[in-house]
Amino acid sequence: MIIIAILIGCIVGALIGINAPVIPYTYSTFLAIAVVAALDSVFGGITSVLKKNFDLTIFISGFFCNSILSIALTYLGQKLNLDIYLAALVVFVGRMFTNLTIIRRYYIEKWTSKIEKDDKELQQ
Amino acid sequence: MKIKIKKEKLVMSITIGIACFALMLVMFMQFNMVKQTDITGIETMRESELRLELSSWNEKYNELNTIYQETVGKSEEYKNERESYEKTYELLSKELEQLNKALGKTDVEGEGIVIQLTDKAGTQLSEDVKVKRITEEDLLIIVNQLFAAGAEAISINGHRVISTTSIFSIGEEFLKVNGERIVEPYVINAIGNPDYLKSTVSGKGGHVDALKELGHETSVDINKNIKIEKYEKELHTKYID
Known part of the structure; x- marks a missing residue:
């Protein structure tokens, strides 16, 4: 059911996004940083699911708050003539890599333990 | 649950x-x-x-723009100058044309009168009175009268009368205008107000009428389109500084 919801959400979002009017170039930074923040939240969510401490409220609040905050910070950076969005980018992408590492390790461990198990069964 | x-x-x-x-x-x-x-x-x-x-x-644009504006201003100036030159040239050429016309260096056209005098010298009026020939004085008087009546251009037998024109006679034989010999009939063309001209030469005191009374054949015709040729010789000044 969750997978269906994810698929429907992705497809509808993509369709509307493709047909949406083109936004001016000036605002591209805001959207990009929001996308990165949302992706960071998604990977964080996956990690927490794997760690079995997933909380929907925390995930959703993180998803939207991070995006909005990063946009606000970028805006502030523009006003201060300082590229604050670079800091946000470093943090988000760094966390994304950390989470990806955790996910990778989890599946590799699962896989290797399964192979070992199969070997043991074969030997027996 | x-x-x-x-x-x-x-x-x-x-x-x-x-x-x-x-x-x-x-x-x-x-x-x-x-x-x-x-x-x-x-x-x-x-x-x-x-x-x-x-x-x-932006800087480059501004620089180029100032240069452009300067150039436009200069070209405008040159244009004005050229226009003023052209105006001067036009005025001068107009004046020159006017002067040439007045001097007699160009062919001119206009309304005026044609006087024809046929010398009847020697004709017997009565037993002891013969008609005297037309002299240079007669022509001079007529020319003078025409100028007095406002004639702008005069020619005698095609010879333009200008400021240095001389009318004189050689002996009793013939007249000379501009140094050229002329023979009768004398045809005097004059451009000007035709009524004034005609009344001046043929009215009371007019010399054409006087010649007629003396027995010569004369005619004065008004013509709407008289052509008077230019002075055919060169105008030289030798002693004027």
């Missing part, structure tokens, strides 16, 4: 779906935008670089 779990799952699915929707929407909007603004130069440049570029271009 089962329903509760389902409800929780439903809420979770919907919220995650909404989150996915928002993410994909923003992502594809961004993709679209990047695709649309696919200008290689701008894409690879940072905003600060663009600003620098823009300001440098």
